[in-house]
Amino acid sequence: MNSNELEDRQALRDLVYLYSRIPDDRDYALVDRVFTADATLVGPGFECRGSDEIRGAMRGIEQFPVTLHSVHNQFVAIDGDEATGETYCVANHVLEKDGRPCKLDWGIRYQDRFRREPEGWRIARRELRVVWEQELPLKGDTQ
Numbered sequence: 001m002n003s004n005e006l007e008d009r010q011a012l013r014d015l016v017y018l019y020s021r022i023p024d025d026r027d028y029a030l031v032d033r034v035f036t037a038d039a040t041l042v043g044p045g046f047e048c049r050g051s052d053e054i055r056g057a058m059r060g061i062e063q064f065p066v067t068l069h070s071v072h073n074q075f076v077a078i079d080g081d082e083a084t085g086e087t088y089c090v091a092n093h094v095l096e097k098d099g100r101p102c103k104l105d106w107g108i109r110y111q112d113r114f115r116r117e118p119e120g121w122r123i124a125r126r127e128l129r130v131v132w133e134q135e136l137p138l139k140g141d142t143q
Helices: 003-025 028-034 050-063
Strands: 035-043 046-049 066-079 082-097 100-117 120-137
Touching: 003 028, 003 050, 003 066, 003 082, 003 100, 003 120, 028 035, 028 050, 028 120, 035 050, 046 050, 082 120
Parallel strands: 035 120
Antiparallel strands: 035 046, 066 082, 082 100, 100 120
16 A cells, blocks of 8 residues: 555545534535535435535434534545545434433444545545434433
């Protein structure tokens, strides 16, 4: 592995970290730094194309007062200015159910296609595959 490939792998890793900041910080302006203008985002029951649709769909996270996306393993295959990859994530969502705080957790495997653009690597397609979920009562400060 040469230094360019190491730099690309780190850039792709940083990109998926930055993606997690969008829902957790409600920073929808980051969509343009994370996705290509013509990107597709697919998940359970939805498919969005282009930055505006993706930004709008990601606002759906606001139904949860707090979220925390923890990125884990990432596997990528780089081919010039394109790459494919899979990224594991556990997404925690705080909600209220029957007047009590709860936490909905999703185990996610993102299936990604990346493209290098003049500004750097961007996600061209991301498919969110939920492989498990659990909902549990929550203790502690949720704010």
